[in-house]
Amino acid sequence: MTSAELRKAFLDYFVKHNHTEVHSSPVIPANDPTLLFTNAGMVQFKETFLGQENRDYNRATSVQRCIRAGGKHNDLENVGYTARHHTFFEMLGNFSFGDYFKREAISFAWKFLTEELNLPEEKLWVTVFEEDQEAEDIWLKEMGISAERFSRCGAKDNFWSMGDTGPCGPCTEIFFDHGADVAGGPPGSPDEDGDRYIEIWNLVFMQFDRSADGTLTPLPKPSVDTGMGLERLAAVMQNVHNNYDIDLFQAIVKKAAELTGEKDLTNSSLRVIADHIRSCSFVIVDGVLPSNEGRGYVLRRIIRRAIRHGYKLGMNDLFFYKLVPVLVEQMGEAYPELAKEQANVERALKLEETRFAETLENGMKLLEEYIDGMSGDVIEGEIAFKLYDTYGFPLDLTADVARERNLSVDEAGFEKAMEAQRERARSASSFSAQAVDKIDFDGETQFIGYECDDADTKVVAIFVD
């Protein structure tokens, strides 16, 4: 089954069961300052769960574009290292707003997987929240699943929250066993973090609203929020283990290989680039441009990271924005907003790539020389800061290079250097304000700006007659 067929099969199944199909909301949440990016299908329904907004349906289904590259759910560091994480992915979901609860949610999910998609039960593994006896009984006694492929887990994995505040509740999850060739133990075991048992679907029983001080207030009506990664399900259905080997990704990976000349399609830099073009493009589509703060800085970090991976593959020319057309070919139909914004996305990416190209090579040279000459395995904060300040290397980009060589970065040292810089800027700006105050303008003198001497932080106001 292709990814497009899977999206449709999922939506059709839930529409058949009286769910209203709702289009994906943008990756930038509307009116929600608590959240950097839309990280799950439930985000556009947050107010409905909280009982603050009524919709004319109480069952919904969607395929939501999600970003997990900041805040509570951040998978940026996993990309390129696991078979299952992306910064951008699509979440298939079904929702009940005070309508059905645990029993139906479990039964819908199990039947979709085992009857619609015909997945063998022996390949599936189920977990529940350790305190949720009700869910356990439904699985073991009513659905009759095997106790051998079942575990009870703690709050870390089986109590889901959108962010530090907002709707949350206990959950039950379904995993797919990719077989003994892959390292990793079953859920709940000490080596569960491997990629053998891959979590495909999370069914959350939305019961509480978490406030900033951690208090849990029961929601007006117990509800259901489920999320299943399209890419993970596609991997299962296409008999591949790694998400990057599915149809949706292969076209992009191949194009990246063609542009960079890399022959090995499993090269992790190609995968990182293929991942990053998706998140960066959608963040731009939904209205954010690269900048030095907030969402714009997350975008800048991801773009620069992708470009550095291109550089690692030997690219000295612009290449990243050239992946947009293949992305639009793959996803433009499901997301018409992407197709519509294609030209703007290309322009924004090209501009950022051009900007970073000016400093990337020199920054990399400095870093390489430093690494060649360093002792120990921690890159000094001062160096990371210089790369940041002079060469535009976000800290995580330097950390990414470090990790490839089994090194780390002194992040506290970086912060210290950054703080010292801010301090200098503060005293410089108060000095210049004073200086300007004292100038007696005679109408002939024109102020043209400040000159900043980095070495001793002296700021001089320059005037011409």
Ligand code: ATP
């Ligand atoms: P994992 O434990 O593998 O990191 P998760 O528990 O963080 O996943 P949930 O928050 O439960 O994931 O999200 C629901 C579903 O969304 C997951 O079961 C998975 O199928 C999918 N998913 C979550 N994070 C990602 C990601 N970074 N890339 C692709 N799919 C993801």
Ligand code: MG
């Ligand atoms: Mg996760």
Ligand code: MG
């Ligand atoms: Mg998990």
Ligand code: MG
């Ligand atoms: Mg989960």
